[in-house]
Amino acid sequence: MKRKRRSMKVTCPSCKRRIKIRKKERNTKCNYCDHEFQYSKCFGKIDERYLVDTNIVIYAANNDHFLGEHCKQVFNNGAGALVTTDAVMNELSLRQRDHMHFTKIYSVKGISPEVAELHYDTQEDLSLADKSLIQCAIDHPEIAGIITYDKDISNVVPARLIKSEKKFFIGNAEQFLKKINRL
Numbered sequence: 001m002k003r004k005r006r007s008m009k010v011t012c013p014s015c016k017r018r019i020k021i022r023k024k025e026r027n028t029k030c031n032y033c034d035h036e037f038q039y040s041k042c043f044g045k046i047d048e049r050y051l052v053d054t055n056i057v058i059y060a061a062n063n064d065h066f067l068g069e070h071c072k073q074v075f076n077n078g079a080g081a082l083v084t085t086d087a088v089m090n091e092l093s094l095r096q097r098d099h100m101h102f103t104k105i106y107s108v109k110g111i112s113p114e115v116a117e118l119h120y121d122t123q124e125d126l127s128l129a130d131k132s133l134i135q136c137a138i139d140h141p142e143i144a145g146i147i148t149y150d151k152d153i154s155n156v157v158p159a160r161l162i163k164s165e166k167k168f169f170i171g172n173a174e175q176f177l178k179k180i181n182r183l
Contacts, residue, residue, distance in 0.1 A: 049083045051133045053148035054091045061096040070173035087132035108132040120152045145169025147176045
C-alpha cells in the first residue's frame with residue numbers, strides 16, 4: 001500500500017540548507033534564512049475546496065423562497081469541492097444534515113488566539129462555527145474560499161490572516177456559482 005507523503009525535505013535556494021516542509025502548512029519559511037516556500041511549488045497543484053457555512057445549508061434544506069435555489073445549485077454543481085467543519089455540522093438539525101453531502105468534514109482542534117479575538121464591527125463575537133471556518137481556512141492549504149451569506153465575515157477576516165497564493169474567495173452562493181461558471 002502506497003503511503004501519502006505528509007512532508008518532504010527540500011534545499012533552500014538562499015542558504016542551501018535542507019529543511020522539512022509539512023503538507024498541512026500553507027507556506028513555510030526556512031528556519032535559517034527566512035526564505036518562504038510556496039505550497040504548490042513543493043507539493044504540486046492542489047484540488048481547491050470551498051468551506052460551506054451553516055446558512056447555505058439551511059437555505060438549501062428549507063427551500064428558502066429567496067436564496068434556496070442558488071444554495072441548492074451550489075450543492076448540485078460544486079459537489080466535489082464542498083467541505084465544512086464539525087462546528088457547522090453541530091449547528092444543523094438531522095434533517096438538514098441528511099440533505100447535504102460534503103466531500104469532507106474537517107475537525108478543528110483549536111482556535112488560534114488571532115482568530116479568537118476577531119469580532120464584528122459591533123464588538124459582537126463571531127460564532128464558534130464562523131471561527132472554525134476561518135481557522136480551517138488558515139490550517140488547510142487546499143481551502144480556496146468560504147461560501148456564506150454572512151456579510152460581515154469578509155469584513156472581519158483580514159487578508160494577512162489567510163495566506164494564499166490566489167485571491168481567497170469569500171462570497172455567497174450566487175457569487176460562487178458565477179465563479180465556477182455555473183450561473
